[in-house]
Amino acid sequence: MMFRVNLAATLVMALGFLGSAQAEESEAQLGRATYARANCVGCHKWHGNGGGGYGGAALSLRKTQLDREQIVKTVTCGRPGTGMPSFLRGVYDDDAKEHPCYDFSQKDLTGDNHVAEAGTFLRPNEIEAVADYVLKNIMGHGDPNLAECVAFFGDTSRVCEIYKPKTSHQMPTPSTQN
Numbered sequence: 001m002m003f004r005v006n007l008a009a010t011l012v013m014a015l016g017f018l019g020s021a022q023a024e025e026s027e028a029q030l031g032r033a034t035y036a037r038a039n040c041v042g043c044h045k046w047h048g049n050g051g052g053g054y055g056g057a058a059l060s061l062r063k064t065q066l067d068r069e070q071i072v073k074t075v076t077c078g079r080p081g082t083g084m085p086s087f088l089r090g091v092y093d094d095d096a097k098e099h100p101c102y103d104f105s106q107k108d109l110t111g112d113n114h115v116a117e118a119g120t121f122l123r124p125n126e127i128e129a130v131a132d133y134v135l136k137n138i139m140g141h142g143d144p145n146l147a148e149c150v151a152f153f154g155d156t157s158r159v160c161e162i163y164k165p166k167t168s169h170q171m172p173t174p175s176t177q178n
């Protein structure tokens with residue numbers, strides 16, 4: 001009887017563990033998918049190092065010093081006067097009850113404070129997932145490498161060729177027995 005109870009408890013624990021591991025896995029997938037779908041890649045590149053994109057020079061997400069809350073806010077609100085767009089629909093609406101982004105509403109976004117709207121809006125949970133993705137998979141990482149590239153694009157992508165070690169092409173030894 002005791003044994004049965006223990007077994008049941010172990011099973012429940014094991015299932016709980018599997019469940020949370022799965023939830024973490026799908027959260028990570030949502031983050032990566034969002035990073036691609038919302039076109040963070042367009043400006044920050046898949047590896048997050050940025051470079052000159054159509055939004056101006058995007059800062060490196062590998063070198064960023066921001067914490068989770070600041071990343072969530074930057075993605076939600078964009079950054080006035082830069083190429084970083086806002087990803088939450090309606091955050092600057094003039095008639096909204098609250099103005100969570102720098103206390104700005106649409107009428108404040110003129111001139112140097114212009115904020116572009118993202119081409120693809122995100123839901124708050126997607127913004128959190130993409131922030132976690134940046135924190136775990138990009139921020140603080142050194143130079144992009146093959147394993148990361150393959151994790152992003154999949155095994156077969158030619159984009160990742162440049163990260164493969166160069167193989168020296170050895171000439172076949174000439175045969176003397178022809």
Ligand code: HEC
Nearest residue numbers: 038039040043055056057058059064065071074082083084
């Ligand atoms: C249209 C181009 C563009 C897109 C799309 C874009 N960004 Fe940006 N992002 C920028 C630029 C430009 C900056 C630099 C802003 C500045 O100079 O302060 C920036 C800055 C940031 C920063 C602040 C970094 C720091 O250290 O201050 C974060 C975080 C960020 N982007 C995350 C994202 C994420 C996540 C996505 C996708 C959901 C995304 N960006 C999509 C252009 C873009």
